[in-house]
Amino acid sequence: MTDTAAPLLSTRSLTMLFGGVVAVDAVDFSLAPGELRCLIGPNGAGKSTFFKMLSGQYVPTAGEITFRSRSIAGSAPHEIARLGIGIKTQVPNVFNGLDVHENIWLAARRRNSPSTARRIARDILERIRLSHRSMVPVGHLSHGQRQWVEIGMVLAGDPELVLLDEPAAGMTDEETRLTAELIREINASRALIIVEHDIQFIRMIADKVTVFHQGGILMEDKADTVLKDQRVRDVYLGKKEYA
Amino acid sequence: MAVKTAAQLTALILAVVAIAAAPMLLDLFDLIELTLFASMAVLALSLGFIWGFGGILSFGQTAFFGLGGYAYAVAAINFGDSTPAILLAIALPAAFAALLGYFTFYGRVSDVYFSVITLTVTLILFNVVNSTAGDEYRIGDAALGGFNGMPAVPTFNMPFDPAAVLEPEASWYVAAGTLVAVYVLLRLLLASSFGRIAVAVKENEVRASLLGYDPRLIKLIVFVIGGAVAGLAGALYVNWGAFVNPTIFGLALSAQIIIWVTIGGLGTLIGPVVGCILVQYIVSRIGTQQTFNANLILGAVLIGFVLLLPRGLMPTLQHIATQAGSRLAYMFSRDNAGRAIADRPAGAE
Ligand SMILES: Nc1ncnc2c1ncn2[C@@H]1O[C@H](COP(=O)(O)OP(=O)(O)O)[C@@H](O)[C@H]1O
Ligand SMILES: [Mg+2]
Numbered sequence: 001m002t003d004t005a006a007p008l009l010s011t012r013s014l015t016m017l018f019g020g021v022v023a024v025d026a027v028d029f030s031l032a033p034g035e036l037r038c039l040i041g042p043n044g045a046g047k048s049t050f051f052k053m054l055s056g057q058y059v060p061t062a063g064e065i066t067f068r069s070r071s072i073a074g075s076a077p078h079e080i081a082r083l084g085i086g087i088k089t090q091v092p093n094v095f096n097g098l099d100v101h102e103n104i105w106l107a108a109r110r111r112n113s114p115s116t117a118r119r120i121a122r123d124i125l126e127r128i129r130l131s132h133r134s135m136v137p138v139g140h141l142s143h144g145q146r147q148w149v150e151i152g153m154v155l156a157g158d159p160e161l162v163l164l165d166e167p168a169a170g171m172t173d174e175e176t177r178l179t180a181e182l183i184r185e186i187n188a189s190r191a192l193i194i195v196e197h198d199i200q201f202i203r204m205i206a207d208k209v210t211v212f213h214q215g216g217i218l219m220e221d222k223a224d225t226v227l228k229d230q231r232v233r234d235v236y237l238g239k240k241e242y243a
Numbered sequence: 244m245a246v247k248t249a250a251q252l253t254a255l256i257l258a259v260v261a262i263a264a265a266p267m268l269l270d271l272f273d274l275i276e277l278t279l280f281a282s283m284a285v286l287a288l289s290l291g292f293i294w295g296f297g298g299i300l301s302f303g304q305t306a307f308f309g310l311g312g313y314a315y316a317v318a319a320i321n322f323g324d325s326t327p328a329i330l331l332a333i334a335l336p337a338a339f340a341a342l343l344g345y346f347t348f349y350g351r352v353s354d355v356y357f358s359v360i361t362l363t364v365t366l367i368l369f370n371v372v373n374s375t376a377g378d379e380y381r382i383g384d385a386a387l388g389g390f391n392g393m394p395a396v397p398t399f400n401m402p403f404d405p406a407a408v409l410e411p412e413a414s415w416y417v418a419a420g421t422l423v424a425v426y427v428l429l430r431l432l433l434a435s436s437f438g439r440i441a442v443a444v445k446e447n448e449v450r451a452s453l454l455g456y457d458p459r460l461i462k463l464i465v466f467v468i469g470g471a472v473a474g475l476a477g478a479l480y481v482n483w484g485a486f487v488n489p490t491i492f493g494l495a496l497s498a499q500i501i502i503w504v505t506i507g508g509l510g511t512l513i514g515p516v517v518g519c520i521l522v523q524y525i526v527s528r529i530g531t532q533q534t535f536n537a538n539l540i541l542g543a544v545l546i547g548f549v550l551l552l553p554r555g556l557m558p559t560l561q562h563i564a565t566q567a568g569s570r571l572a573y574m575f576s577r578d579n580a581g582r583a584i585a586d587r588p589a590g591a592e
Binding site: 093111 | 442453
């Protein structure tokens with residue numbers, strides 16, 4: 001995690017337009033191997049769009065994305081997933097009609113034999129504390145549990161880089177605490193980028209924080225510095241002077 | 244799980260016994276009618292598979308059925324042996340499905356447009372084959388015959404033995420045996436990793452791709468399998484009538500397959516088979532009297548099902564069976580629990 005190491009992920013002038021709306025505006029971003037980065041910013045700042053370009057769901061209008069020294073901008077989602085980026089999207093994105101075990105098994109099966117995938121699924125079910133509900137269709141679970149299933153699916157794919165878009169949204173305090181714990185566990189061996197609104201949650205996990213505002217990066221620094229910054233406070237309070 | 248597998252095995256054995264015994268129990272006329280039902284049920288399986296488990300609604304499953312039928316007829320006339328003709332009736336529609344599927348799935352055509360495209364392709368095939376009257380339209384010894392079709396198509400013979408043409412009883416065994424074999428193969432496929440991934444793609448394409456699966460490839464394979472099965476059904480159908488004409492590509496039949504699957508139950512394999520046989524039975528019963536119009540009654544039956552059993556016949560029956568089963572299990576467990584307490588000697592704790 002020194003500054004001289006080649007970044008795991010970097011973007012150059014990454015831009016996404018929707019008609020006339022500039023959702024992401026020439027973003028230069030860099031993530032070191034093993035890093036845990038929080039991405040914050042008000043609604044509509046472009047965080048989810050940024051994630052969707054990283055994971056291949058959107059083809060960038062312009063700019064570069066480099067992951068493990070490979071250019072991935074515009075690659076198909078399954079190609080990017082195979083290179084080692086796993087994502088939990090903001091809107092729960094799971095197999096609602098299939099049971100919890102099947103969801104995790106399918107995620108693990110991509111890189112493993114059926115029996116190894118079964119073993120991985122069992123381990124992950126324990127980590128996300130859903131072993132007792134393994135046969136329940138995911139659509140019947142609570143919102144927080146569905147989020148965990150999705151995080152579990154990301155883990156089962158064992159990606160180099162984990163993207164979590166608002167993992168604690170709609171969770172109870174206890175669930176949020178467990179999620180923070182889970183994230184620290186993941187960070188022991190994997191890099192993560194986490195989009196989150198909840199300042200409490202960010203204090204629990206954050207090291208370095210990037211602030212998005214109107215499609216661009218407003219600032220980037222240690223969590224304490226960022227959360228004390230007047231511009232960031234203004235943005236969160238909806239003031240316009242830095243627009 | 245074990246109970247379910249045992250029940251399925253038992254049902255399978257019963258089906259095989261019934262198929263074996265049918266020629267002894269039924270008169271020839273009924274047996275020939277059942278042979279047709281079994282052939283069409285294979286067609287129903289092809290749509291039930293791609294729609295129910297791949298999420299692919301093809302309005303043109305008859306395109307593959309028709310191609311299979313014509314491929315069989317042309318090849319059987321030219322080779323004089325049904326063995327390679329049947330293989331061709333599977334391979335040609337599969338190849339056509341691969342081509343059509345490649346351009347639609349890889350071209351990111353939306354679901355609705357996909358359905359429209361399959362419908363259009365079927366219409367085009369119908370019109371093309373319909374306009375092949377005249378002697379210049381022949382492939383080898385086989386004249387395509389335009390709207391009149393091709394009469395006197397050689398029927399199935401023993402493998403590689405053209406002299407040994409199958410009797411109606413043997414044709415029944417072939418059609419019903421094929422139906423069971425296709426059903427079992429699709430069941431096994433669905434239980435395999437590929438089948439589970441295909442169902443996942445149907446459930447949520449975006450999630451499947453974010454896990455690293457290529458939905459286009461998965462859907463293409465499912466579609467090709469469906470095309471192959473429909474083609475095989477086409478060969479069975481032509482064998483049944485020793486005859487083929489362009490109505491085999493018709494929209495009426497395309498719509499009927501969708502009705503079979505809807506009535507029998509989308510998302511099961513047994514449903515399309517039951518729906519197909521039930522509807523054909525009703526249609527053939529109405530056909531023998533003239534009081535009611537068959538299409539009218541069929542329409543009424545469909546509306547009735549959609550309103551009363553929106554999930555279809557078989558899923559509803561399965562639901563009732565599981566409900567009854569879990570109620571029984573619950574009563575049984577309560578019974579046991581009661582006894583366990585009563586059995587425990589006083590002061591054992
Ligand atoms: N598919 C889309 N089509 C059009 N506009 C979009 C689309 N997705 C996002 N946007 C717009 O892009 C901007 C950024 O949205 P988003 O990335 O979801 O922000 P965030 O996740 O930071 O709340 C918003 O103005 C949003 O309305
Ligand atoms: Mg968002």
